[in-house]
Structure formats: structure tokens, C-alpha cells
Amino acid sequence: MTDEAHNSPVEEMSFGESIKELEGIVALLEGGQLELEESLARYERGVTLIRSLQEKLSSAEQKVTTLLGEIEPENNPEAEEL
Amino acid sequence: MQESQSLSVSQALQVAKNQLEGFTLRIVGEVSGYKGVGNYAGVYFSLTDKDSTLNCLVWRSIFESLDIELYDGMLVEAVGKFNVFPKKGTLSFSISHMQPAGEGLLRAAVAERLAKLQREGLTDSSLKKPLPEFPEKIGVVTSPQGKVIHDVIRTLNRRYPVAEVLFFGTKVEGVDAPESIAHALDVADAAGCDVILLVRGGGSYEDLLPFSSEEVAYSIARAQTPIVSGVGHEPDVTIADYVADVRASTPTGAAELVSPSSAELVGLLNSYRMSCARALKTQLNQQRHRLAVLEARNVLSDPRYLLSVPAQNIDHLKRRLDAALPQLLVRNNHQYSVLRSRMVSVGKSMLTKSEYQVARGASRLEDLSPLKILTRGYAAVFDEKGKVISSVDNVAIDEAIDVKLLDGTLKCKVSTIEKSGGLS
Numbered sequence: 001m002t003d004e005a006h007n008s009p010v011e012e013m014s015f016g017e018s019i020k021e022l023e024g025i026v027a028l029l030e031g032g033q034l035e036l037e038e039s040l041a042r043y044e045r046g047v048t049l050i051r052s053l054q055e056k057l058s059s060a061e062q063k064v065t066t067l068l069g070e071i072e073p074e075n076n077p078e079a080e081e082l
Numbered sequence: 083m084q085e086s087q088s089l090s091v092s093q094a095l096q097v098a099k100n101q102l103e104g105f106t107l108r109i110v111g112e113v114s115g116y117k118g119v120g121n122y123a124g125v126y127f128s129l130t131d132k133d134s135t136l137n138c139l140v141w142r143s144i145f146e147s148l149d150i151e152l153y154d155g156m157l158v159e160a161v162g163k164f165n166v167f168p169k170k171g172t173l174s175f176s177i178s179h180m181q182p183a184g185e186g187l188l189r190a191a192v193a194e195r196l197a198k199l200q201r202e203g204l205t206d207s208s209l210k211k212p213l214p215e216f217p218e219k220i221g222v223v224t225s226p227q228g229k230v231i232h233d234v235i236r237t238l239n240r241r242y243p244v245a246e247v248l249f250f251g252t253k254v255e256g257v258d259a260p261e262s263i264a265h266a267l268d269v270a271d272a273a274g275c276d277v278i279l280l281v282r283g284g285g286s287y288e289d290l291l292p293f294s295s296e297e298v299a300y301s302i303a304r305a306q307t308p309i310v311s312g313v314g315h316e317p318d319v320t321i322a323d324y325v326a327d328v329r330a331s332t333p334t335g336a337a338e339l340v341s342p343s344s345a346e347l348v349g350l351l352n353s354y355r356m357s358c359a360r361a362l363k364t365q366l367n368q369q370r371h372r373l374a375v376l377e378a379r380n381v382l383s384d385p386r387y388l389l390s391v392p393a394q395n396i397d398h399l400k401r402r403l404d405a406a407l408p409q410l411l412v413r414n415n416h417q418y419s420v421l422r423s424r425m426v427s428v429g430k431s432m433l434t435k436s437e438y439q440v441a442r443g444a445s446r447l448e449d450l451s452p453l454k455i456l457t458r459g460y461a462a463v464f465d466e467k468g469k470v471i472s473s474v475d476n477v478a479i480d481e482a483i484d485v486k487l488l489d490g491t492l493k494c495k496v497s498t499i500e501k502s503g504g505l506s
Contacts, residue, residue: 015244016216019347026354029361032368039365046358050351057344057351062239062247067273068266069226069251 010052022049095168102164102173109175110183111136113156119145127152129160129175137174139165148180153257157183157191185287192294196321199296204303205324211308213328213340214276219246220340221275221307223266224333226251230283234337242341248275253292254282260295267298271305277340278307280322281333284315293320302326312336456488474499 010018025046029039064071089097111129119125125145129136138160140148152158162177182188199205220238224231231249238247250273252266253259263280270278280302282293292298293313302309302325311326312333323329330336448454456462463471464484471477477496485492 014216014218016214016218019216022351022354026357026361029358029365032361032365034365036365036369039362043358043362047355050355050358053351054348056244057347059243062235062243062245064235064247064249066249066251068249068269071231071249071251072227074229074232 010048013052015053015056018049018053022046022053025049091171092168095166095171098173099166099168102166104163106161106163106178107175109136109160109162110187111158111160112154113152113158114154116152116154129158137172138162138177139174140177140180144178150180150182151257157187159183182288188287188291192291192321195294195296196324199299199321199325204299209303209327211327213308213310216342217245217276217340219248219273219275221248221250221270221273221278222281223250223252223263223270223278224281225254225283228283230281230333233334234279234281237334237337238341241338241343243344245276245341248273255285255289255292259292260297263292263295264297264301267301267305267309271307275307278305278309279312279333279336279340280309280326281312281336282314283333284318287318290314290318290320293322295321298322299325310336310339453488456486461492462486474501 013021025042028034029042029046034042109129111131114128114130114135116127119142123142124139125142127138129138150158158180159182160175160177161179162175165174165176166172167174196205203209222231222234224234226249235247238245248270250266250270253262267278267280280293280298282290290313293311299321302311302322308327310328310330311320311323312330312335313320313322314332316331319329328339330339462485464486465471465476466482466484468484471483477483477499479496479499481496483494483496485494
């Protein structure tokens with residue numbers, strides 16, 4: 001792995017960064033221009049990225065932060081349709 | 083009434099009063115100079131159009147029964163009669179009923195505003211910002227009440243729980259809604275969102291008007307963050323929809339636009355996994371094939387073949403070496419003998435010098451040897467541990483000591499100790 005960016009820990013990367021790097025790895029592997037050792041290293045990195053991305057997707061609860069006002073509970077008849 | 087007859091001012095105004103006050107009129111105009119209900123018996127403001135202004139009055143009791151919230155610039159339809167005040171010679175319109183002007187008029191006003199903003203370049207396609215593919219922070223500007231915010235959060239949670247949702251609550255109806263929405267957008271823009279959803283549930287054309295206000299349009303235009311609008315339901319279109327970077331027809335649609343689908347992403351990741359594995363397998367097979375081809379070659383299958391070429395080379399080199407060596411020897415022989423004789427003579431002189439130095443060193447060493455002292459009749463005394471005893475204080479009665487002379491040792495036992503004053 002020559003590129004330093006390819007060594008950053010996956011847990012510190014955003015979803016977008018991870019998937020971009022993964023796309024790059026898939027393209028490189030499919031290009032078939034790498035030495036076998038390099039291919040294996042990239043493959044390993046790719047699998048790590050895929051695992052981390054899948055974990056992120058399956059972590060079900062979304063974080064909601066309220067910065068202005070307070071969200072009122074649903075089914076408030078007075079406020080329907082706003 | 084005859085033209086020739088002269089009237090007093092009062093009489094003339096009385097004529098006007100009589101002529102005008104009988105009719106009930108329905109007037110459409112824009113509210114201006116409205117200062118709130120106040121403490122007067124009447125509520126005062128003007129109705130205007132492009133060229134004219136008409137002072138208006140609504141009796142407070144009537145106004146309160148109308149349930150209408152006036153604001154400057156609001157287009158209304160007012161039913162009433164003229165009032166002529168003879169004392170000042172002024173005219174006003176006394177309103178008995180009033181409602182927001184018909185939708186057609188509102189639409190015309192909005193269309194005019196949109197045209198103006200388009201001339202200012204607010205809707206230029208060159209200003210449209212692309213949406214991020216994988217947003218980390220999704221801002222939502224909408225009402226804190228009602229189901230829209232919950233629908234949006236549900237949609238985002240279902241599709242893309244990876245992102246954080248930042249909520250910016252705002253009024254979406256009423257006089258101060260435009261300002262409130264614009265403020266919430268400004269705050270969301272400054273909060274570092276990757277994309278902002280400006281959404282509102284369905285309502286009447288008039289309900290959606292704040293989203294067609296100039297304040298909101300300018301706020302969208304100055305935002306650095308891409309904004310997706312989703313106001314009302316298809317086919318409602320507000321000015322915000324024109325100025326926003328992307329328009330969705332509903333709030334949920336807006337949420338879907340900014341969120342990649344989890345299910346699709348899982349599929350994508352699986353396909354990537356297979357691509358990687360396939361690519362690696364292909365490469366391994368290629369390498370295996372190359373190896374097989376190489377294995378089949380003579381070089382590897384028959385070790386003698388591998389050695390034959392190097393062996394020939396070695397033979398060749400050996401021949402060259404054999405031929406070269408004698409020549410080299412002859413050439414170097416003379417040089418060698420000269421150097422050799424020089425080495426021999428240098429070595430000799432070095433030896434002589436060193437021998438002398440060694441002999442001198444040896445005699446000095448001998449002078450210093452304690453043994454040399456012993457030859458003169460002195461003795462050295464040691465304790466049992468072989469340590470030299472140099473004072474009577476270091477010996478005890480009955481202690482065994484060794485007295486070393488030149489030619490041997492006396493094993494002694496101390497019977498008495500006499501301490502003298504010391505020798506030196």
C-alpha cells in the first residue's frame with residue numbers, strides 16, 4: 001500500500017470516504033495490473049471496508065439532533081398537516 | 083339639482099355623501115400601513131393598488147369576528163361602503179367583511195414576484211449545487227408540529243440511518259413565517275449540514291405562500307449548502323421550489339432524494355465483495371497457469387539442463403584464467419622480488435629496535451618487582467585470605483599468617499603483638 005490514505009483506520013472514515021475507497025479497490029483489482037501481494041493486500045482492505053460499511057448500514061437508529069425548536073410528538077390533532 | 087346653483091362646502095360634501103354612501107362595493111387591494119388592532123374603536127389601514135390608495139376602517143367588533151390576520155402587502159377582498167367626512171372633506175372605506183383575496187389574484191402576485199426574482203438570477207441553473215452522494219449530516223427545516231418531520235425522519239431512518247439528522251424548527255404559517263423560515267435556513271446553512279431539506283406538508287395555496295416569499299427565496303439563494311425543497315403536494319409549486327437546488331414534490335420525496343437506499347447499498351456492497359473475490363481468483367489462476375508453464379520448461383524439469391550453460395561458462399572462464407595467470411606472474415615477478423627484499427630489511431631493522439625496547443622494559447620491571455625486595459632479606463606477611471598485612475592492628479593473637487620469603491613461606495601463628503611507634 002503506497003497511498004497513505006489507504007491506511008487510515010476504517011472506523012475513522014465517513015461512509016462516503018469508505019465507499020469511494022472501496023470503489024477504487026474494486027477497479028484496481030479488476031484492472032489486474034497489480035502484483036499478487038499487492039492484490040492480496042487490497043483485497044484484505046476491501047473486505048475490511050465492506051464489513052465496516054455493512055455494520056454502519058445495519059446500525060438501525062438514526063441520530064436526530066434538534067438545533068432550533070423542539071419536535072412535538074406525532075398525532076397532535078391541532079397541528080395536523082403542517 | 084341644477085349646475086348654476088351655488089352650494090356651500092358643507093352642502094357639496096353632503097351631496098357627495100348622499101351619492102356615495104348608498105353603494106356596497108367589493109374591492110381588491112393590498113393592505114398597507116396596518117399597525118395592529120390597537121385600542122381604538124376602529125382598525126385603520128389602507129388598501130392600495132399600483133396607482134391609488136384608499137383609507138379603510140373596520141370597526142373593532144367586526145374585525146374581531148373576521149378572524150383574519152392582516153399584514154402589509156397582503157392581498158384582500160373587502161366588502162363595504164364609502165364614508166365621506168364632511169368636516170375634513172375626506173373619504174374612507176368602511177369594511178363590513180374582508181377575506182384574503184381570491185387564489186387567482188394571489189397566483190398572479192406570486193408569478194410577478196417569481197418573474198422579478200428570475201430577472202435577478204436567483205433561479206439560474208448555474209447556481210444549482212449538486213447533492214452529496216453520501217451526506218453525513220442532513221438538515222431538516224420544517225415545522226416542529228405535525229407529521230411531516232416524523233415522516234421525514236422515518237424515511238431517512240429506513241433508507242440511510244448512517245447520516246445524522248439536524249432539525250431546525252420554524253413557523254410555516256402566519257405573518258412572520260417568511261422571516262422564521264429564512265432564519266432557520268441561515269442557521270442550518272451555518273451548522274455544517276451536507277444538505278438541507280426545506281419541507282412542509284400540504285395546505286391551501288395561501289397556506290404555502292410563505293414559501294413563495296422573497297425572504298425565503300433570498301435565504302435559499304445565499305446558502306452555501308445544497309437545498310432540496312419539498313413543499314406541499316404535487317402539483318403545488320412555490321418560489322422556494324424554483325430557487326432550491328433540487329425540487330421534490332413532497333417532503334418524503336425530498337428525504338428520498340438525499341438518502342441513498344440502504345437496501346440498494348447492501349446489494350452494491352455484496353456485488354463489490356463478489357467483484358473483489360472474482361478479480362483475485364482470476365489473478366490467482368493466471369499466476370497458477372504461469373507457474374505451470376514455467377514448470378513444464380526444460381530448465382526446471384531437468385536440473386542438468388539448468389547447469390549446462392553455467393557449466394560451460396565456468397569452463398570458458400577457467401581456460402581464460404589458466405592462460406592469463408602465467409603472463410601475470412612473469413610481469414609481476416620482478417616487482418615482487420624488489421618489494422620482498424625491501425620488506426625483509428625493513429622487518430629486520432624493526433626487530434632490532436623492538437628487541438632493545440623489550441630488554442630495557444624487562445629490566446625496569448624487574449627492579450620494581452616485590453620479589454627483588456625479598457632478595458635483600460625482607461619478608462611479606464599475608465593473612466589467611468592471602469591479603470597483605472601492613473599493620474599489627476590487622477592481626478589478632480593466635481591468627482595464622484603466612485610469612486613469604488624469597489624461597490618459600492613460613493606458616494606462623496601470632497603469639498604476641500607489640501605495637502611500635504611506626505617506622506615513618
